[in-house]
Amino acid sequence: MTRSALRSASIPVAPAGVDSAALIEGRRVLRMEAEAIEALAESLDQAFVDVIERLASVQGRVVVTGMGKSGHIGRKIAATLASTGTPAMFVHPAEASHGDLGMIAAQDAVLALSNSGETPELADLVAYTRRFNILLVAITRVPESTLGKAADLVLRLPDRPEACALGLAPTTSTTATLALGDALAVALLQERGFTPADFRIFHPGGKLGSRLIRVEQLMHQGSDLPIVRPDAKVADALMVISAKRLGCTGVVDDAGRLVGVVTDGDIRRRMTPDIFGMPVEAIMTTDPRQVGPGTLAAEALAVMNGSERPFTALFVVDAGRPVGVVHVHDCLRAGVA
Structure with a gap:
């Protein structure tokens, strides 16, 4: 028997009609995250409307911040906001403590992401917004957390377990945060009366740009x-x-x-x-x-x-x-x- 045949023979194959463990696990994760987004949609209330009204009236930029996986999600949210008519940027909270606070002006708003609401790296940035009366919007699972209590407005994430089998890796929470960021961007787009012509200005390249040529x-x-x-x-x-x-x-x-x-x-x-x-x-x-x-x-x-x-x-x-x-x-x- 050849080496490749030996290797192939050593790999267990699920019987026909029987789902593999990986497939079962993948479906479980996706269903958990889908259920979290559905719960988030059902829980949106007047607080979401208040956030849209306040962010739409901001004269400066929406500064998105978050640490770790929340930071990665925050970068995407900032990019989506900027591309749909809401000037936005991402500021890393640790770098903010070492000079990048100067990027945040009095006419800006800060959108802070933290599932627990107790991310220590956010402390200096939160204090800065309180000192200079800068609008602070928190997205967190715990409104009673340090971040939630400090914020002017809070958007609450659903209290759902992470999809990770250990219940530790940010999965469900980051998916819900990303979806909520999309909801904010699209609602602000409509609030501002953003048109296809405006979209074309920010998306001149690629397939999307070509679809918006007049x-x-x-x-x-x-x-x-x-x-x-x-x-x-x-x-x-x-x-x-x-x-x-x-x-x-x-x-x-x-x-x-x-x-x-x-x-x-x-x-x-x-x-x-x-x-x-x-x-x-x-x-x-x-x-x-x-x-x-x-x-x-x-x-x-x-x-x-x-x-x-x-x-x-x-x-x-x-x-x-x-x-x-x-x-x-x-x-x-x-x-x-």
């Missing part, structure tokens, strides 16, 4: 805009379509309003010996699909793909007048899909 950032405009009059000959329209290389031309009236669109496909489908001498109004699509300059490129792409016969270019119109054309290839090159 058609005015991609559209062909100015001298690249294919336009003809209703009485122009189809032959002239074909010349414009060929020159602009967008597969279509808009048709505008005397006031410059978009009244129709002619595509190269329209010409091919109606090909007759006299087609090129006909006026474009005879073959144009009236009341064409169109979008405004502020439309998300993803929405424009959905319009192009959403009809019975998908098309590849869409006119961008402002006050009835064409200001640009966005092509499906422009969207794809920008990563919009």
Whole structure:
């Protein structure tokens, strides 16, 4: 028998249909943490509303702090707050005692995380907020703790055991804290009236950034805009379509309003010996699909793909007048899909 076969033979395999111990344990942990989040959701009360109102009125930043695993969760909460319209940063409590307290200003608020509420490293930072009357919000399982008593507002974590088999490793508590941080960030987002355009400012990169691009950032405009009059000959329209290389031309009236669109496909489908001498109004699509300059490129792409016969270019119109054309290839090159 080979070495690999010997190694394989020494590994116990659960019988078919029987869950392994690891699978059972994994499911147990996830269910415990899910139950803790459900308990947290049920326990939210006026204190949560009060925290949202106070944090929304803060003129400075929300300074998140926590030690150990709470610190790791705090960094993520600070990042989520900052990316959703609430200026925020993380300050390590131990570093705060050695000069980083200077990062916290009078107009800021402090969000302190501690499951027990008795984290000694938070002492100097808490004292600093009390000395300079800085808003202190605590997230803790024990409102009667040192941190809970010192805080202006307290958000209580559910009193649930840790999912660790020893009941010691921060698991359930950190998951609940993270979920509560997300709830704060999203509620503050709504409170501030944060829009997709605002989101785009903070998320210019990656897939998320591409989904928030607007058609005015991609559209062909100015001298690249294919336009003809209703009485122009189809032959002239074909010349414009060929020159602009967008597969279509808009048709505008005397006031410059978009009244129709002619595509190269329209010409091919109606090909007759006299087609090129006909006026474009005879073959144009009236009341064409169109979008405004502020439309998300993803929405424009959905319009192009959403009809019975998908098309590849869409006119961008402002006050009835064409200001640009966005092509499906422009969207794809920008990563919009």
